[in-house]
Amino acid sequence: MSRSTYLPGPTGSVARSALPLVPLGLFAVLGAVLAYAWKAPCRFGGAWNDGTQQFLNFCYTDIYPLWWNEKLDQGLAPYFGHPVEYPVGIGGLMWVIQRLVGGLNEPGVWFYDLTVLVMAASLVAGVLVMASLTRAQGRSWDAAWYALAPAVVLTAFINWDLLCGALSLGAFLAWSRRGHFLAGVLLGLAIATKFYPIVFFGPLFLLALRTRKLPAFLWALGGTVITWVVVNLPFMLFAFEGWKRFYVFSSERGADWGSVWYFFQTKQWPFLGDAGRVDTLGIVSFGVLCVAIALLTLTAPTRPRLMQLCFLVLAAFMVTNKVWSPQYVLWLVPFAVLARPNWKPLLLWQVAECWYFFAIWLYLVGIQPGNEALGIGDGTYFSAVWARAITIAILAAFVVRDILRPEHDVIRQGGVDDPVGGVFDGAEDRFVLRVTPPARLREPAAESP
Secondary structure (H helix, E strand, C coil), X not given: CCHHHCCCCHHHHHHHHHCCHXXXXXXXXXXXXXXXXXXXXXXXXXXXXXXXXXXXXXXXXXXHHHHHXXXXXXXXXXXCCECCCCCHHHHHHHHHHHHHHCCCCCHHHHHHHHHHHHHHHHHHHHHHHHHHHHHHCCCHHHHHHHHXXXXXXXXCCCCCHHHHHHHHHHHHHHHHCCCHHHHHHHHHXXXXXXXXXXXXXXXXXXXXXXXXXXXHHHHHHHHHHHHHHHHHHHHHHHCHHHHCHHHHHHHHCCCCCCCHHHHHHXXXXXXXXXXXXXHHHHHHHHHHHHHHHHHHHHHCCCCCCHHHHHHHHHHHHHHHCCCCCHHHHHHHHHHHHHHCCCHXXXXXXXXXXXXXXXXXXXXXXXXXXXXXXXXXXXXXHHHHHHHHXXXXXXXXXXXXXXXXXXXXXXXXXXXXXXXXCHHHCCCCCCCCCCCCCCCCCCCCCCCCC
């Protein structure tokens, strides 16, 4: 036994605080191995090359077919040789791995394997960073949710989402330690990889407004803008047509599988099911929820924690988005746990996400002509769509309740404020919108006899 594990003092304290990181890192490795093994019927059994079997074996991934769809097999460079429907963080990673596997046998399989290796490293890094955040909240082992949650294992290697997750969590770790510019740099890299982290600037701004910590917010914003521009500018200048493909594709695509708008369109609901209005409906509904979150932030008797607001705004973005792919659960898991680490509603949500994971692949089988008996129909599929939307709404309702009644917030027990809030932790409220209830009518005093 090392002296640092039992001697008092700073050395022993560091060892004790770091001890949970080792098993949590191993849990993340285990989660990655399980996720890779789940794809075995496709990776080793050839199901990728069968449009039905890859769904019946629940092992579909975007990574393998994009080797051909993005013309990587032809040696074309992303953006410069062929437009890519992903931000430059992912396109750049595609290019690097393309260079590494181009001369190998079965380069498409190698492209998948090396991409998975990067995503596995991203999962381990994300879990360890999340463990640092949960440790600050006094609950180190909560990070195990991100390592081994069933929906994480099922969806880990569908796409490149884990890389963005690690960068986003790293940004909040930097923020918690008051490295505001570094937080912005990491958020800029995250946004250059997947666009969704841009929504986190809403919570940061609202809390900076309430506490008058706007300089910290501006440092983070500046870091993000500079980083995003530096990463994107070469592609914008020298491969603009290929670079803009992601943004054009995102604006032009219609309601996709998984979204509530796809349900409304399939069922031909009036107004809500109008395909021509889907962008407007999504933006307006997300805007309404953002206004509600802003009012909650600025009127709550106790200032909300940063992770509570990040969860709420990300959940609002996902529920109102016109695209809701199965792997988007990876976006929300760490923030759901950091916002409210209560296992019962989290487990209920995980069940719904797993149900949806199996339902989408069976639905895609069922809509293929001649395969109806192998898959499921609209009724079963849409019950899965609404199950995860409803369970996320339940999680959000509990978070709102915790904000309005902080005595129910397990993180705030014992007088704790916002352990990962950085400059917001223990800060004085400087701008609050107080809602004053109407004064009660005073009953007339009884006359003295």
